[in-house]
Amino acid sequence: MKYALFLGCTIPIRGQNYEMSAREVAKKIDIEFVDLVDFSCCGFPVKSTNAETSLIIAARNIAIAAKKGEKICTLCNACTSVLTEANKELSENKEIREKVNKELGKIGLEFKPGVEIKHFSRILYEDIGIDKISKKIERDLGKLNMSIHYGCHYLRPSELYDCFDDAENPSTVENLVAVTGAAVIDYKNRLECCGGAILGVEEDIALSMAKQKLDNITANKVDALVTICPFCSIMYEDNQRKIESKFNVEYNLPVLYYPQVLGLALGIDQKKLGFRLxxxxxxxxLEKAGVEI
Amino acid sequence: MIDSKDLDPNFKYEVAAEIGGANINRCFACGTCTVGCPVREIDEKYNPRKIIRMVLLGMRERVLKSDFIWLCSTCYTCYDHCPQDVQLTSIMTALKNIAAREGYIHPSFKEQARLVSKFGRLYEVEDFDNKKREKFGLPPIKKNFDDITKITKDTLPKEVLQ
Incomplete structure (x- = not known):
């Protein structure tokens, strides 16, 4: 199984532990990642300013993958959403496709339908499968309790993702965590947004949104929060200290990327999974799970 | 007070003509969007149902100049729940796109557009970043994208990149 790995903006600069662990996990379960150096931003950051520009940038990335005959594996939920939406829109709507291709023509590219785009977690669940993963588990994480934050764009709009998971009551990532032996702890409002997309617009509102979720998660005894999107992770991990001092609360809640969790269960050295980042x-x-630090 | 002289009855058609704006006229104001909105839960100044009503009434200036249209976190909860398939998240994008063209872009989005245009990503990649990546066993990433600069200059509203 081979995919072009789409990193986007945040992961290669601020989420290297996500990238490191995803690459290590992929190696272990026979997914080959190809790096296409011309992949840029997905287009999401300019969508609010101009949806057409966003569509062209997304189409440019898809066209680059198509030229090499590759499928795309994303790690970020926003990248997944923008690329999938563009792929669908441009495949189904000839008028928009022609308009976008006129712009792409100026940089020597052309969008053609037929490129598969999936989030890494979805690939693990759908294409590798829980059974196959369970056969490769080398370390039982049974002593750990974990809560999951899906992140909006992994699930919604549900029509965009062919309803591969139930957007109202999803279970794909629960199953992926459970296969490691770790207990999955449910919490109030688990599907609510992290607030990341409006952090730059009104920080107070965005941080309050993240705080509400951190409150709900830590109402139970959990060892970590598991995320599958770098922006959600920025809200809960990078901004956790800020939220603690702003609201005079204390969480000290580790936030792990899912491939870091799976990587531990697959017996991969925690250093290779970027835990020090x-x-x-x-x-x-790590100590509780019997992992050497 | 709303003065009918200040209303623009064509505003809803203008929104409907934008990418993702087509379903605005379907709204029957049930409020499902507002009930499920995580931003509204924190701050009542963001009210999706009210924004749609304002658009349908033709309150063009008030909507486009407002701060609140930039507060949609694009979580798509309302999009999935709406019984009329108004596709509210896309309507909010359409409103922000029109506002940006009229010069009312929020500074945070203006900055994001500038960065993407200049560097092809939200971040400037320096040699230091690639050295760090090498240390982590990760391949180097590209620093500049002339074609993204061209696309953004050709298609973004002029005032956005000024």
């Missing part, structure tokens, strides 16, 4: 240190959790 986690800003809220996960040492207690």
């Amino acid at each position: 986690n800003k809220i240190k996960a040492n207690a959790l």
Whole structure:
């Protein structure tokens, strides 16, 4: 199974532990990642300013993958959403496709339908499968309790993702965490948004949104929050100290990327999974799981 | 007070003509969007149902100049729940796109557009970043994208990149 790995903006600069762990996990379960150096931003950051520009940038990335005959694996939920939406829109609507291709023609590219785009977690669930993953588990994480934050664009709009998971009551990532042996702890309003997209617009509102979720998650005894999107992770991990001092609360909640969790269960060295880059240190959790620090 | 002289009855058609704006006229004001909105839960100044009503009434200036249209977190909860398939998240994008063309873009989005145009990403990649990546065993990433600069200059509203 081979995919072009789409990193987007945030992961290669601010979420290297996500990238490192995803690459390590892929190796272990026979997914080959190809790096296409011309992949840029997905287009999401300019969508609010001009949806057409966003569509052209997304189409440009898809066209680059098509030229090499590759499928696309994304790690960020926003990239997944913008690329999938563009892929669908341009495949189904000839008028928009011609308009976008006129712009792409100026840079020597052309959008053609037929490129598969999937989030890494969805590939693990749908194409690798829980059974196959369970056969490769080398370390039982049974002593750990984890809560999951899906992130909006992994699930919604549900029509965009062919309803591969139930957007109202999803279970794909629960199953992916459960296969490691870790207990999945449900919490109030688990599907609510992290607020990341409006952090630059009104920080107070965005941080309050993240705080509400951190309150709900830590109402239970959990060892970590598991995320599958770098922006959600920025809200819960990078901004956790800020939220703690702003609202006079204390969480000290490690936030892990899913491939870091799976990587531990697959027996991969935690150093290779980038644990030292986690800003809220996960040492207690690693010790509990019997991992050498 | 709303003065009918200040209303623009064509505003809803203008929104409907934007990418993703086509379903605005379907709204029957049930409020499902507002009930499920995580931003509204924190701050009542963001009210999706009210924004749609304002658009349908033709309150063009008030909507486009407002701060609140930039507060949609694009979570798509209302999009999925709406019984009339108004596709509200896309309507909010359409409103922000028109506002940006009229010079009312929020500074945060203006800055994001500038960065993407200049560097092809939200971040400037420096040699230091690629050295760090190498240390982590990760391949180097490209620093500049002339074609993205061209696309953004050709298609973004002129005032956005000024």
